[in-house]
Amino acid sequence: MLTWFGAARTQEPALPADLEVQPRLTIDVNQTHVAIRGNVSSVAHESILRQRAITLYPKRTRSFELREQAALPPGWALISEITLRATAEIYSSTIEITPSGINIRGIVSHTADWREGLSRIERNLPPGMRLDHELSEINSTTSLDRQCISLFRTAMRGRKIEFRRSSDTLGTSAFPLLDDLMLIAADCPAAIINITGHSDNTGNESGNLALSKARANAVAAYMTAGGISAERFTTNGAGSSRPLVAENTAQAHQLNRRIEIEIAFPEP
Secondary structure, X not given: OOEEEEOOOOOOOOOOOOOOOOOXXXXXXXXXXXXXXXXXXXXXXXXHHHHHHHHXXXXXXXXXXXXXXXXOOOOHHHHHHHHHHHHXXXXXXXXXXXXXXXXXXXXXXXXXXXHHHHHHHHHOOOOOOEEEEEEEEOOOOOOHHHHHHHHHHHHHOOOOOOEOOOOOOEOHHHHHHHHHHHHHHHHOOOXXXXXXXXXXXXXXXXXXXXXXXXXXXXXXXHHXXXXXXXXXXXXXXXXXXXXXXXXXXXXXXXXXXXXXXXXXXXXX
């Protein structure tokens, strides 16, 4: 059984090239690795985060890309250290800390453990900061394969991967969803990821087939650049052969232009 709970998430902005323009600290945790990058208030703050990561995640590899910035909001060092400790109970997670708040997404195995960590963060939030969280709870009685498939389908539900018009260039609104899917894919390393592009029935079908395939390839390329092995992907272009809606209207065309992503597991 899969249960989602948490506050409504906001779209995760990309990390700016110049970290001093918008202070930000991110913590990414999966089964094998912990990555902490962004702004710290001092050498002491950086040292504390490094030591906490070693203590909390002794069996995982760790990487750090930290940059000292003097003019950070009051409480920045304290809340980042508390957030790192509080979320150690999360199975995997992506955490972003900015002056406006903390955004946490991830997977937990025990709701009670997360609630305790959540309370610690909320008690120590500096003025003006808010906490947004979206976490899925996995059921230990369900097979890992089924949990992975459920997580993938839940992440996709009600969301769409958009492209620029008549192009295989991803729209910026697609990035948060693809980042969510990469987080799940990283935690399900045995899964094969099948991507199929679909078009509407306007234009000639050879062009529709080519564009739908190119769009599927663009999704795979984005996820590969994010660290998912290219060998895990299969991509297909279906053109307009499998419409969701038969009507010949603008709304139907929009629904039929889509990317479908499913994961599967090889037979043992």
